[in-house]
Amino acid sequence: MGGIKVPEYDNQLLLRECMLPENLRRYRPLVVLLGPTAVGKSRVATQVAKHFDTEVLTADSRQVYRGMNIGTDKPTAAGRQDVPHRLIDLADPHEVFNAGWYRRVALDEIDRLYAANRLPFVVGGTGLYIKTLVRGLCPAPQADPLVRADLKKLREASGRAGLYAELMRVDPETAARLHPNDESKVMRALEVYRLSGRPMSIMHDEHRFQEKLFSALLIGLQRTKEALYRRIEERIDWQLTHGMVEETRSLLDQGYGCGLASMKGLGYRQVGAFLANEYDYEEMVRRFKRDTRRFAKRQMTWFRKESGVAWLSIEESEPCERTAERVIALMEQFVRTLEAPAQSAALQQTTLEKGCV
């Protein structure tokens, strides 16, 4: 027998201890399960949440909209009864939901869970929303419809070049960072300047995503590109045979036009164009799948560069119960490092280095 003996832990006991009110307040533990669309987060998350007797806090910029259910793969009522899901159905499709709004309501939910001695468990694929919890959001002014309307006028009068020229004048540093064609980000930077009188670049320099509100464990799920793409196609086929077209039609009939941010989401955009006879059904399916593949790719680009994610590769044959077990194992290990930082310093350095933020 050689090597160092790792002490045996009673994980359930430690977990209960970790979730004692004073410890929750002390460590502010947070677990995030992330990954690209269709990788299989939801089913795993439900099992994991059940195991830890907690809830699922969704980090999904589309499931926040009421009435958008099939297209956003929102958990069903039955699933939500099994395990409570929060941060869903927060806004109507005509409202402009955004990262700041998400952060405020998510922090409230997390505090509520701490008060109930439960471990907050965030699950989703919207990288920016997750980042607002794990690394914060700079205290720039919120989006303002009046300023935006004004900027739109400027856009109409003098085009993208006019917007960009103004940004070069008031915030050359941000202008240098942004491409003149990236209208929405150029407008946001102008909005920040008009509302605060300060260049956004200065605020970013001051913030630098350095907030640390939680001891966070980030777990990422990934699959091979081929497997992920196949799952995307299967899910879209399922959505289309289970009411996606009807759901989109109903939203349009309620007056939610295709110009809304919510209606520009995957699926709704393509089905909406199909209903407007811009192209036929087959073309709609092709684009829906293609655009979802592209999205998954963008998600992976974002997540890959996020430091501190513990990645779990899922094999094709792996049942989701097994994936859930692996996630649970990582979480229990994480809880140990919180509970007994002295003994597990080595452990933290080695195995959990990647997953802790």
Next chain:
RNA sequence: GCCGAGGUAGCUCAGUUGGCAGAGCACAGCCCUGAAAAGGCUGGUGUCGACAGUUCGAUUCUGUCCCUCGGCA
């Protein structure tokens, strides 16, 4: 077998009166601090079907062959 029409990027094709091969789509890589399922940027060496001939130089012209799709037998 004969007569047409073709063979150029993963796909559909354009093109070179002989001089470093180019579009769309697909795909790939990337950026992001209140629209993030949004928005934006970048990426083309490919035996130009094969072999030979003419030429300083052939993907382009000529010849032979191979393959595909029509039509006729």
